[in-house]
Amino acid sequence: MSPSGALSRSPRTLEVGSLAHFDRLLTAGARMMHGWHAQSLDLRGRSADLDRMDPQGAIFLGCTFDEGMEDSLRSRGALIFPKLQGVPFNPYRGRLYSASELYEDIGSTEYESTLDAKVYHWSILPGQRTSLDATLAAALHDHAIGDALDDLLGNGDFAGNKIVGVMGGHAAQRGTQEFDDAAHLGRLLALAGYTVATGGGPGAMEAANLGAYLSRMPDVDFTAALLTLAAVPGFRPSVTAWARAAAAVVGMYPQGATSLGIPTWFYGHEPPNLFATHIAKYFANSMREAILLELCSGGIVFLPGSAGTVQEIFQDACENFYGAPETVTPMVLVGRDHWERVYPAWPMLRSLAQGKAMEDRIFLVDTVEEALAVVAR
Secondary structure, eight states: OOTTSOSSOOTTOEEEOSHHHHHHHHHTTOOBOTTEEEESOBOTTOHHHHHHSBOTTOEEESOBOOTTHHHHHHHTTOEEEOOOTTOSSOTTOOSOBOHHHHTTTTTTSOGGGSHHHHHHHHHTSTTTTTOHHHHHHHHHHHHHHHHHHHHHHHTSTTTTOOEEEEEOOTTOOTTSHHHHHHHHHHHHHHHTTOEEEEOSSSTHHHHHHHHHHTTTSOHHHHHHHHHHHHTSOSSSSOHHHHHHHHHHHHHHSOSOOOOEEOOBGGGTTSOOOSOOSEEOOBSOHHHHHHHHHHHOTTOEEEOSOOHHHHHHHHHHHHHHHHSOGGGOOOEEEEOHHIIIIISOHHHHHHHHHTTSGGGGGEEEESSHHHHHHHHHO
8 A cells, every 4th residue: 555545556557746747747738637537736827738637537625726727627528626614624636734734823822822733623623523525535635644754754754764753742841851862863863874663752752853863963952851841741731831842942043954854634633843944744543553664664663652553564575474575674672671561562573483484574672772783774
C-alpha cells in the first residue's frame, strides 16, 4: 500500500499537482487531458488554455476556475469534484502540512484558534464519524496527504533518503532524561545521514524531531534549546504554553534540518510537535500507523513507552515475521529494564523471531549511542 492508500499508481493517469506542471504540459504541446488528475490548482486566468484543451476523461479535485469554466469543462466530459462546504480544511490539498500552518499565529492566539485545533474540533462534532459528507472529506484528505507524501519520497526533499523511525511514549516530559535521550538519538541519526520519522506528537516523538531539527547546530545551542523547552514540561495543562515554547526555539533557529512527523487527529488530544519540518497528518490512525512503519527502510528504534509503543513493536514485528528476508528491517529496543521487566515485550519478540529471517535483526540495548551503532550496521 502506498501512503495515499492506493494499491499502486495507475500508469494510465497523470497527477498534475502544480501550476508549473500544468504550464509545462501546455508548453510541450498537450491538447488532450484524458487521464489527467488536477488537484488543488488555482486555474483562474487560464480559461483560454482550458478552452483549447479537450478535457474529456480529466478529473479536477478542489480546483478554482474563472466563472463559467466549471460548467464548460463538465459539459465537455470532465469530472469535477467540488469544494466541500463547512469543512475547515482542504480535502484536496497538494502538499504536507508545516508547523507554521497548523499553529499559525500561536504567539498571539490560543491553541483553540489554530487550524490544528479547529480540524480536531470539527472531527468530533456529534455525528461526524457517521456523516457521509464528513467521512468523504476525511477520506479525500487522507488520500491527498498520502499522495503528497508519495511525491516527497519520490521526487522531493526525502527522495533517496534512508528513513529511520523513532517510536516512544507521548508522556515523556521536557527536562527529563527520557526526553533528552530521545532528542540526542534524533540528533545522532540526522548527523549520520538518516531521515528521522516519528509519530509527530509530543513526548519522545517531539524530542526525536527536535534532535534532528537542531542537528546542524553546535552542542551548546542544542543544550540551550533543551533548557528553554524544559520551562514548559508538557502539553498539559496548556497546549498553548507548550506550543509557544517550541515556537520560541524554532524562532531562534529557523533553519533546522528536515524530518518527518506523521500524527493523527484520531488522537487529537495529543497535539503535533513543531519540530517536524514535514507533517503528514491523517484522520485515520490505522492508515497512519501502517504508513509510518512501512516508510522506515532503515529500521525503527523503540524508546521506552507503554501501550501505544508496545502495539507498534508488534505491528512492526508482524511485518518482519511474514516478510521476505530481503524486506526485514532492524528493530532496536532501548532500555533493558523497561522492555524486560516493566513491559516485557523483549522476551515475546525474541520468541517470535526464533528461526525466522528477523532473528538476527532484533536488538535490545541500553543507550541511544548503542542504538545508532546497530542501525548503522
